[in-house]
Amino acid sequence: MSRSGPDLALLMLGGFRSLVDAATAELAARGYEDVRPLHDFALRAIAAGADSASELGRRMSVTKQAAARTVAVLEERGYVERNADPADARRMRLQISERGVTLLRTGEGIFNELRKQWEQQIGPAKLAELESILTELVGVQPVRVDTPGWLARDLGETI
Amino acid sequence: MSRSGPDLALLMLGGFRSLVDAATAELAARGYEDVRPLHDFALRAIAAGADSASELGRRMSVTKQAAARTVAVLEERGYVERNADPADARRMRLQISERGVTLLRTGEGIFNELRKQWEQQIGPAKLAELESILTELVGVQPVRVDTPGWLARDLGETI
DNA sequence: AGACAACGACAACTATGTTGTCTATCTTGG
DNA sequence: CCAAGATAGACAACATAGTTGTCGTTGTCT
Numbered sequence: 001m002s003r004s005g006p007d008l009a010l011l012m013l014g015g016f017r018s019l020v021d022a023a024t025a026e027l028a029a030r031g032y033e034d035v036r037p038l039h040d041f042a043l044r045a046i047a048a049g050a051d052s053a054s055e056l057g058r059r060m061s062v063t064k065q066a067a068a069r070t071v072a073v074l075e076e077r078g079y080v081e082r083n084a085d086p087a088d089a090r091r092m093r094l095q096i097s098e099r100g101v102t103l104l105r106t107g108e109g110i111f112n113e114l115r116k117q118w119e120q121q122i123g124p125a126k127l128a129e130l131e132s133i134l135t136e137l138v139g140v141q142p143v144r145v146d147t148p149g150w151l152a153r154d155l156g157e158t159i
Numbered sequence: 160m161s162r163s164g165p166d167l168a169l170l171m172l173g174g175f176r177s178l179v180d181a182a183t184a185e186l187a188a189r190g191y192e193d194v195r196p197l198h199d200f201a202l203r204a205i206a207a208g209a210d211s212a213s214e215l216g217r218r219m220s221v222t223k224q225a226a227a228r229t230v231a232v233l234e235e236r237g238y239v240e241r242n243a244d245p246a247d248a249r250r251m252r253l254q255i256s257e258r259g260v261t262l263l264r265t266g267e268g269i270f271n272e273l274r275k276q277w278e279q280q281i282g283p284a285k286l287a288e289l290e291s292i293l294t295e296l297v298g299v300q301p302v303r304v305d306t307p308g309w310l311a312r313d314l315g316e317t318i
Numbered sequence: 319a320g321a322c323a324a325c326g327a328c329a330a331c332t333a334t335g336t337t338g339t340c341t342a343t344c345t346t347g348g
Numbered sequence: 349c350c351a352a353g354a355t356a357g358a359c360a361a362c363a364t365a366g367t368t369g370t371c372g373t374t375g376t377c378t
Contacts, residue, residue: 004271004274005267005274005275006203008274008277009178011290018297036333052357053356054357065359066335069333070334088356090342090355090357092357111168113164116164121295121296122296127292129292134171136280136281136285138173212326213325213326221366224327224367232364247324247375251326
């Protein structure tokens with residue numbers, strides 16, 4: 001009780017990490033060893049309509065150069081495809097590959113399983129309350145995921 | 160309602176970022192422009208008893224080399240002092256400087272203010288509930304802060 | 319005394335970000 | 349209808365984290 005401000009921040013970081021670490025480890029176990037959380041977020045942004053590197057950069061609040069490099073990695077690993085845009089010769093249209101789609105589905109499934117585990121741990125009412133309070137505080141606007149670094153690391157091994 | 164697993168993770172990330180971004184910006188405004196969240200965490204670990212680079216590395220779940228570099232930065236910026244340990248010639252004893260102490264105090268105050276803002280926004284009962292639920296889920300064990308990258312970035316400018 | 323462990327330093331590498339510059343291409347307004 | 353400006357993507361240089369591996373010095377323990 002009477003927790004301090006810093007503790008509150010750390011609690012939320014802990015919750016986030018707890019989920020993301022577990023999800024990353026599980027993804028690795030299912031054969032997606034080359035995926036970092038950052039890649040998942042980028043892929044989601046592409047799925048949500050960021051169909052060019054520059055646009056992806058905007059959505060992730062990152063420079064287009066950084067976005068282009070993330071795209072290059074994703075392409076190299078077979079999660080997205082880049083095709084020339086027939087309507088605009090400057091652009092390379094991004095498309096999620098089949099492998100990318102199954103990755104997204106798998107990731108979503110894993111997160112949902114983790115959420116279910118939490119639900120069993122504390123009960124549906126409390127989980128709903130947690131989500132409701134967080135939503136009230138953080139808002140419903142999309143969270144910025146311009147989150148380089150540890151989000152980008154392979155956390156599975158370090159546990 | 161019926162939020163998904165990924166959303167839950169993002170909500171907690173959002174909450175954490177919201178606090179940390181605001182705190183970093185406020186610290187910068189108060190004259191601590193060269194401080195990243197990572198530095199604050201490291202300083203707290205040193206204050207909590209990590210009095211050598213290797214020990215700091217252990218506490219932050221990071222290699223001693225990485226810890227030594229963080230220490231070097233903190234020393235360069237005047238937040239910690241390194242003195243030869245009279246009892247062990249291999250070690251450099253870490254001590255938080257006066258400036259470091261005031262930084263820690265200031266940071267703590269800012270986080271507490273932010274927490275108070277949240278309290279006013281949603282009411283003390285809900286905040287207590289939030290903390291209680293998170294504690295139940297995340298546990299009381301210290302959260303690992305081996306969090307390179309965006310935690311280390313100067314988030315104040317990018318808002 | 320000798321074997322082993324630990325501290326801190328150095329070097330090389332990875333991953334992600336940034337700014338700045340450049341070319342090619344689109345768009346728009348006089 | 350063409351010149352000026354905006355935008356897409358690429359390249360290069362650099363910053364800030366992290367990692368592994370190696371090494372010399374110093375403690376510790378049998």
